[in-house]
Amino acid sequence: MYxxxxxxxxxxxxxxxxDLSPRDVVMIQLEALQNNDLYDHNGGIRVAxxxxxxxxxxxxxxxxxxxxxxxxxxxxPLIGFQQATIGGVLILGDHAQIQVEVLxxxxxxxxxxxxxxxxxxxxxxxxxxxxxxxxx
Numbered sequence: 001m002y003x004x005x006x007x008x009x010x011x012x013x014x015x016x017x018x019d020l021s022p023r024d025v026v027m028i029q030l031e032a033l034q035n036n037d038l039y040d041h042n043g044g045i046r047v048a049x050x051x052x053x054x055x056x057x058x059x060x061x062x063x064x065x066x067x068x069x070x071x072x073x074x075x076x077p078l079i080g081f082q083q084a085t086i087g088g089v090l091i092l093g094d095h096a097q098i099q100v101e102v103l104x105x106x107x108x109x110x111x112x113x114x115x116x117x118x119x120x121x122x123x124x125x126x127x128x129x130x131x132x133x134x135x136x
Contacts, residue, residue, distance in 0.1 A: 013047055018126035022096035022116045023089055025051050025128045029114075030086075030100065033070070033078045042067050045079070053117060053129035074135065077104035078112070094118040096128065099136055111136040 013028055014020065020028070029048040036044030049057070049066045060066050069075065087099035098114040113136035116128050 016051055016124055016127040016129060020128060022091060022098060022114075022128045023086060025116060025130065026086060026098050026100060026114050029130065030078070030081075030084050030102075034081055034084070036079050045070050048130075051130050053119060053131050054121070054124065056129070056131050075133070077102055077108065077110040080105050082107070094120075 013032060016025075029051050032044040032047035034044070036042055038044070039046075045067050046063055048070070049063045052060065052066070060069065070078065081102040081104050083103040085101045087101065090097045094117055096114075096116045098116070099111065100114060101109055101111045103109055112133050114133050115131045117131050119125060119127050119129055
C-alpha cells in the first residue's frame with residue numbers, strides 16, 4: 001500500500017487507467033498541483049505521485065520524498081500556478097513527451113517537459129504514467 005492511499009483523494013480526479021492519454025495524465029497532474037493547497041496533507045502532490053510510473057516511484061521512494069522534491073525551487077512553480085499551456089505532444093510507441101509552460105504565482109513563465117511511458121505490468125498495465133519531469 002502506498003502512503004497516498006491513506007489520505008482521501010480529490011473525488012473528481014480519476015486514478016490511473018488505460019483510458020487516459022498521455023495528455024490526460026499531464027492535465028490531471030497539473031490540476032492536482034495547481035490546487036495542492038486546497039487539499040489536506042499536500043493532497044494535490046499526492047495525486048501527482050499516483051501517476052508516477054513504478055520506475056519513477058522506485059527512484060524517488062516514499063511519497064514524502066516526492067512532496068519535498070516538488071516543493072524544491074526547480075518544481076515549486078508547479079504548485080498553485082496561475083496558468084498552464086500544454087504544447088506539443090510527441091508519442092513514439094510506448095513513450096511520450098509533452099511540453100508544458102506554466103505561469104507561476106509570481107508571474108514568471110517556466111517550461112517543463114513531461115516524459116511518460118505506457119506500463120506493461122499489473123496493476124498499471126496499459127496505463128500512461130510519468131517517468132520524469134525536467135525543465136524544458
